[in-house]
Amino acid sequence: MLFLHGVLLLASFHGIQSLKICSFNVRTFGKSKVAKEGILDVLVRIISRCDLLLMMEIKDSRNQAFPILMKRLNNQSNRNEYKSIISERLGRQTYKEQYAFIYRHKLLSVKRSYQYPDDQTDVFAREPFVVWFSSPFTTVKDFVIIPQHTSPESSVSEINALYDVYTEMKARWRAKVLVNCFLNGLVTMMIGL
Template sequence: MLSALLLLNLGGAVSLHICSFNIQSFGERKVSKPEVLDIIVESISRCDLMLILEIKDVKGKAFDQLMTRLNSRSRTRADTFSSVISERLGRNTYKEQYAFIYRHKMLTVNAVYQYPDTQSGDEDAFAREPFVVWFSSPDTEIKDFVIIPIHTVPEAAVKEIDELYDVYQNISQMWQSDNFIIMGDFNAACGYVPKRQWMNIRLRSESEFLWLTDDNLDTSVKASTKCAYDRVVLRGEKMIAAVNPESVEVFNFKDEFSLTEQEALAVSDHFPLCFTVTQAQRRG
């Protein structure tokens, strides 16, 4: 059943299931717990491409252990996952990493770019500068796309979301791609982005960007918290045409694996957010 979801064939074009997952404080403690690691691995294996956020592993071993566990499930080389990971990013001593995990047989990396965050007059706008990746997807209708990931600081969410517009402009001038996905933990809800502030966010006010996720989406694990922290924004006519908004899914691993709230929170305080890129609609 999962293979049917992951490899949906529409007129010869393969679909891509793309996800984002803030694995709260991911490090050695979580990979040392088999029951937690198994749920993380199951969540990743549902996707063709997974953005991992909030990797806080000082020793740099936990992510390799995750990849080893993930690929131990694969029967052949063609079924394995590859990955690309950023350097440790952050101000002062607090650091995090971004990582992308993707199916080896479906995707390749054209280029990576660590946004320098040195724009004149607005230096150090991001606490964790986007680690941008340009993917090639030869068997899908969308042959390439760029993902700009973000994990904002909650108290600076308005500024950092707005600054993503500058990141997009920078990348669009540097790389020859028209297809963009901006995704991650925007902290774009529950007081961090007041309604009156949306008009000041260029990523929202500029009409060429499509917010695939709405303000009522709940990506938080706690029953007491209903917040659309995690978001997906698209840019590019072909990219937008290739994504059905109804494909947006919050993967509730708590319900999927019959966990208590405490057991689910041991995995993360966020659920993975997913959507599907299918065959682009023909126009005219």
């Protein structure tokens, strides 16, 4: 049910500073999931293991569930150590979901974000939400994450189209790029370009 992956080690000049970067398909996260007993506590424990977490499949048209999760996460230790950035609602017709990045703001900051446009070709079931992160504690000071939650029917064409996203982001921003591609539970791959 829950999927967690990825540890990216970025070496610092003062030893090794590792950033735990995770990706998590929360499977239809909304009001009903928040209302279930114990679910928020499990989510908070999972997120707390990560310095940066990509959450996929947030389906909450009124934007009520995600703020509840963030409040619970930050109240767990009374330190308010997490911030987030969330995409607009993405998808075709009535099926819409969001990506969210949750990160420890003492280790990372968001420099920029970009919602890749849904053009005439409509290749992506859910367009990538591109975020440029910065960390003063790692050798790689800046990196960009391009999440993609593909549709099972079009995953090959969506993955191929990520090259266009990558080239556009290289032209737009100067940063190391990490493509994080989640293939709807079938395969996961991290590609450093």
